[in-house]
Amino acid sequence: MQEDNFPCQDIMTAVDFLQNFLNGISIGSVYAIFALGYTLVFSILGIINFAHSAVFTLGAYLTYSLAVGQFGISGILAGFRIPFQLSFPISLLIGAVLSGITGVLVERCAFRPLRARDADSLMALVSSLGVALVAVNVIQYLAGSEIYSFPADVYGDIRPAIMFHVAGKVVVIRTVQVIIFAVSMVILAILVYLINFTRIGKALRAVAENTSTSSLLGINVDRFILYTFFLSGFLGGIAGSLVGTSFGIAGPYFGVTYGLKGLAVIVLGGMGSVPGTVFGGLIIGLTEAFVPSDYSAYKEAVAFAFLLIVLLVRPQGLLGQSQIHKV
């Protein structure tokens, strides 16, 4: 009797594995594109943009406003309804572009004035946190602190989930997960193309390699820094909107957790490395998905445990290059 059970259990664990794998790859791909926003800025300025999580949050609220446009009760916009609604793909795109523009504003307000004064790079940390504080509280002022969730039919008239019956167990693939994964992969492909095969990408790589040399070679460094912040904001906005549609927008501070996890992702992959970031995002997404449900409360610590271990064991990250400190 017991022997009969074994193969069946194998299939069941395989089904669980499949389900966890699908969940992990979907959330991991969002982590990846979100964290790429940090990576791009870090590779050029060597600074972490702590306003990135605020841009993530803003992107989610913008997409929500354009696609749904119904506000809650506690903000200044209480009960207000935007008179038009756009389809989800267009809202996502406009939301992301506006987030990109916000990224440019962050650079102009928080980073450029400090570069112009040749200030300590630590101060950029404070100024970008200041921008984040302003952005998040403006959102709270306008939209209040309640939870916003996208309606189930936001993608149009498609089924919310596909179910497979495998060996008597159900594997659920939520439509949201498919959309998240697909959008992330498309964005990633475009980004890789942009960086590796275009003139803009070439210039960006040159600026990342050495700012003063590329400036001497006739590249307008400040302009390419602006492009970088636009791309970074765009990625943050897309990621925020995707997470928002999947899990809802849990108030103006919901980006903070993702912001911190994004830091773990870039450290895991190697700071400034694009393939490393993608890799890091997928690893953290998958690991979180495989945390047994009995310990799900500790899921939030997974990313930080990775961060600590990687920093202590291999500070350059999985795909980063180690630096030699010269005198």
Add this chain to the structure above:
Amino acid sequence: MEDFLQNNGFLLVTLTQQALLAISLYYPLMTGQLSVASPGFYAVGGYIAAIMGTIDFFAPWRAVLGWAIFPLEWLIAGLVSAVLAVLVGIPALRLRGIYLALATIAFVEILRVLCLNMEITGGAIGIFGVPQMFENRWSYIWVFGPLLIIMLLFTWRLEQTRVGRAFKAVREDEMAADCMGVNPTYFKVMAFVIGAVLAGVVGAMSAPFLNTWNARQGTFDASIAYLAYVLIGGSRSMWGPVMGAILLAALPEILRPLKDARLIINGLVLIIASIYLPQGIVGALQRLRIFMIRRVSSMSGGS
């Protein structure tokens, strides 16, 4: 006077407490190490005081020791923080700059998640009804105030000793210090441990003051707040963190009439201060003094 204390006593004690936490973050920075681990040790200290003050296991201790249980709580919080700081500090302080900051952020977050899920820390609800030291809130100035004075005197004296000069040498140039026979790791860990012990003791004093303790006490937000105190105040002198903490912690209270907009203003202050006060408030005051002295001397030279 009594009225003033009734109305503003809580704020006064909070400012003192925040100044102490700012000093705890300033210590690693004295050796050039950007660590934001203070909220983690602050949380640990608070939990120790809250647990010792509430659970049955310590009931006989409380009965015997009476009021003396509080100093014992501070002592244990300080010792536990020191041990934890050595364990975390020795591997983590090999990291530089932003990497150390990220590692300490991870440390704070992992502690938070643990405290949120363990039984002894009260889980998500936290620990309620921590016994009070005094009948009213403002009286806590009698513990936080002396501690701040002691810390200021200690830091002032330390800066003039061999240890203080070693801290400075490591901050200015680690490799040069190493060549001159100053062991950078030893002094970096020492500074980190002093900061951690201070944060732990302040936590142990704060649990009775706040009456309740939960996982929201040591968070990333707190890390940012303390860092802003030090950098806005000025990271080159012990007066920087104190002034930064008092000004920035008082700001939301001063702006209270603005209600929801006050955190927006707070953010704007951070942006403007980091752009226009790159050396912090203390640095700006020093430049102002030098400017005044030059002006006075040039005027007297002209006459």
